[in-house]
Amino acid sequence: MSHHGVGLRAVLRSAAFLTAGALAVPLLAGCGSDDKAGSPLAGQDIAPVARGQVADGGTVKWAVDAVPETLNTFQADADAGTTRVAQAVLPSMFRIDATGRPVRNPDYLESAKVIETEPRQVVLYKVNQQAVWSDGREIGAADFVAQWRALSGKNSAYWTARNAGYDHIAKIERGASDLQVRVTFSRPYADWKSLFSPLYPKDVMGTPDAFNDGARRKLKVTAGPFKVEKVDTANKDVVLTRNPRWWGRPAKLNEIVLHAVPRDERAAALADGTVDIAAIDPVDAQRIGLAGREKGTGTPLQGAGKTSAKKLQAWALAHGFDSDEAKAGKKKLREAIGEYLEEQQNLRAFDVRKSLEPAYTQLALNGSEGPLADERVRRAVARALDRDELAKLVLTPLGLPAVPVDSHLALSGQAAYADGSGAIGGQDTKEAQALLADAGWVPGGPVKKQKKAEQAAGSEGDKSEQEDKSDGGKDGEYIVGEDDKGRGEETDGKGRHHESAEEKHEHGEKGGKPLAQEGRNGGAPGAYAPKGTAAPAAAPAGPLAKDGKLLALRFVLPSGPGSDTLNSVAERISAMLDRVGIRATISKVSDESYFKDHIASGDYDLALYSWPSSAFPATDARPIYAKPVPAADGSVNIGQNYTRVGTDQVDQLFDEAAATLDGGEEKDLIRKADARIWAEAGSIPLYQRPQLVAVKKNLVNAGAFGFQTPVYEDMGFLKKGAKVPASPKAD
Structure with missing residues (x-):
């Protein structure tokens, strides 16, 4: 957060912990003086070498959004x-x-x-x-x-x-x-x-x-x-040069040029030498890996035009061309394939360095209205999810540790990390169904006829979800705070947001709107899945109803380019919910309106987006979980709590954690707060985001930094004759 370009800070208040029908939460869940933080799930991958092996001079061109x-x-x-x-x-x-x-x-x-x-x-x-x-x-x-x-x-x-x-x-x-x-x-x-x-x-x-x-x-x-x-806006560059008055270890590089390159153009920019280092998506990572293995292999262009158009199209589709490109005339397709193969030749100069980003993706549940306003229904959703399966879906294809995130407030390796998920329990279909029954949702109840508008919305969502296939991760994820240009906001209860003077002063926060980050074509909240992944065959429960209405939730996703795997992950979650009788209809909206008109405005039931981790959760995580506070004018100050779920006791725990100078006590209070956030089931942490960075092979001390702040003075190009260390193996 603070050291990763984000600040997620606000002030919280306080109210009764669990209401009738709630799960009992162990008071000591996630606490204790013993160290449960463990170690980071994935280490850095930056080709670390001693400064003596790094050449003096040179310019690194680094892609930024x-x-x-x-x-x-x-x-x-x-x-x-x-x-x-x-x-x-x-x-x-x-x-x-x-x-x-x-x-x-x-x-x-x-x-x-x-x-x-x-x-x-x-x-x-x-x-x-x-x-x-x-x-x-x-x-x-x-x-x-x-x-x-x-x-x-x-x-x-x-x-x-x-x-x-x-x-x-x-x-x-x-x-x-x-x-x-x-x-x-x-x-x-x-x-x-x-x-x-x-x-x-x-x-x-x-x-x-x-x-x-x-x-x-x-x-x-x-x-x-x-x-x-x-700062050269015409050429989309920020040029950094050595500081002659720097008193520390001299920078190895003469220059670092931060160059703006759209996510979907980064493979081409790497290939033509426009940039030397760039965060990429799994599709481009796969392409770079393939480039390193395909030396000497045949191409469809060999044979002076003898390859049929049909075979060229099949080859193009298998190598990531879109359908329009593949359907181009034979001459144009041969030219496009030729350009692709030339880029592949140049991409052999790059490695993909990978780790896990200091951010996690969650399933957000809007608790302000509808079925999810009942905490028993939210908990039923949580108990229906197999988070291990979702983590494997996202991370296993990338060779990264497929471990679900078990804390809202820290990641494995950080001081405050501990498994707080026991406050709500793991995947359990029977328990989820029992919670729904306790909330009054029963199978076979009478269902009132839907309004035509609702039927139309539902059928449109169903159509968009018929094909559950993944291309290996063309979509990215929304991450709150990281490339953020917004602020924490307050809502008037009708979805309109405005910033209060109190919030400016008290919350004082660089705010949170999920923005496109790490996605090939701009962002979508979600995950990465192996090519061809489909939702598992489900054994759906009978539809549940209450007061003449079906138990149906609207799962809002962006619809922009590159959202294929996001759709696949959402389908997997929907299938899990279907098994307990919850119908989740995916509704796709434009990327531009996804956050502003849906997440921030509360126009959703389920959504996927990410939060950065923080070394200072007592301060930085507060606005995310603050109990919404009604104002005299009828508005509701939600801060950055886009799920609208909060309790006074969680607020109080944050207050106490921020006010203690005893590190052990602060850690225990943060873990108690996390256990109670789990129990409220406003958001369900799923997995740590993958961090994939393409780096020129001889560029060292740079790449996938994981948690650590980069050490800019040590970056540079390897001296001739020196060897780049092997990338660490994922655990």
């Missing part, structure tokens, strides 16, 4: 490109390690620790004596003060997207020297390590005008191994 709209990570339209620039050119007091935990960054900090707890918490930062801004001024207390004042939420002239943590600060003072910074908090704040990462110079934070506009397209003053040379 778009040229950042702003270089200020604290603004609402900051995205993943903004974060990548900040990581390379600005100080971070703490960075994230390979286990997803914050560690002191020695390039900027000699030390940072809590030196007083009574009457108030005081943290003393001792800045590295060599640390200077690119204009020669030392990094010091004035920069900390300017950032606090800009982000405290007290001055509305600053257009900030997140304030969490900075609004806990009472004052900042110079210590024994300007390199010592005393930060006094107004109340205890467990996640103080999330602050001042990144740290901007006082030139950016000092005035509202400088904050709002000055750092959008340029950063004149920086303090990292690289500096911003230029």
Whole structure:
């Protein structure tokens, strides 16, 4: 989150834990002082080598989704490109390690620790004596003060997207020297390590005008191994060059060029040398893997035109051409195949490095109205799902560990991770049916005639789902917060959203709208499945009804290009629900309207999207699970809780976790909160997202970083004669 270009922060409230008919939740589920975090399911895959084996010089061209709209990570339209620039050119007091935990960054900090707890918490930062801004001024207390004042939420002239943590600060003072910074908090704040990462110079934070506009397209003053040379919107580039005033290990590369390339054009961009490193989807990963194996094999173009058009079409379809391309005339198809084969030849220069992204995909259940407003029905949905099967569907074809995510608030390897799913239980058809019966949904009940509009909507959804096939992952997933240009919002209960002044100040959050990320053609929330995967043959239960209505849920998905495997995964979930008598009809909507008009507005029953993990869940996960709060004008502030399911006790646990300075106690409180979030069944974690990165074979210390913040100064090209280490095997 904070160190991955996202901030998911808000304030929660509190109410009774479980109502009548609820499952009993063990109070100690997911808690205890023993370490249950385990280790990351997949390690980094970055071809790590010692700096001595990396050549000096060179330019790396790195694909990004778009040229950042702003270089200020604290603004609402900051995205993943903004974060990548900040990581390379600005100080971070703490960075994230390979286990997803914050560690002191020695390039900027000699030390940072809590030196007083009574009457108030005081943290003393001792800045590295060599640390200077690119204009020669030392990094010091004035920069900390300017950032606090800009982000405290007290001055509305600053257009900030997140304030969490900075609004806990009472004052900042110079210590024994300007390199010592005393930060006094107004109340205890467990996640103080999330602050001042990144740290901007006082030139950016000092005035509202400088904050709002000055750092959008340029950063004149920086303090990292690289500096911003230029933002070239015409050529879709952000050019970073070595910082001559950098005091740490010198950057190996002369330049890093962040170049905007659409997801569906990345294989071509890699092949023609436009980029050297790019996040890709499973289809392109499969293609690159095939390129490395097909040297010397025959092609359909051999034989001077003797290959029939029919055979050319069959070959084209088998190699990922779309049907329109395959149906082109023989001459055009031969030309297209020729271009493809030339690209394949060039793609042999690349490896696919893979890990698991620090984000997980969930099934979201809208609990604001309809059948899912009853927690027993939500729990029945949860008990109907075989999460192991879904994880295998997504991850096994990619050679990644196929393990479901068992926590809402952390991922395996992070300190707060523990299996909280026992609060609701695993897949159990009989238990799911018993919960539905307890909620009044019974088989064979009288069903009132549907309205024509409902019938039409249902039949349209059914038509879209007739063919359940996967192409190996052409779709991506929506991930909330990661390339985000939105904010947490509030709704008036009719689906209209607006931002409250209280939310700006209290929630102070870089907000969450699911945006296309990691998808070949822009995004769809979902998963990746092997080619040809179909939904399993189900043994559907009889339809359930209550008060003359069928138990039917609307499963909303995007309809844009590349959503084939998303459809396959949704079909698999629908088949699981069908076995217990829940009818889930898939309804496809445009990519543009998916989040705004459906997820954020509450116009869905079931949906798939992803959340980033956080090293600071007590702060960053709060808005996702905050109990919606009614306002005097009849609106409802949902923050980023798009399932609209929350309880006072979960809110209280987050409050307590954020206010303790005992790391063990904070971890226990987070695990208790997770167990209770499981019990409410507003969202069901499914699997950790795959991270696939195509990298030129001789580019080292770069690739699939997993949890860890990239170390930009160590990236570079291998010296002649040195060998690239083998990629790690997936567990």
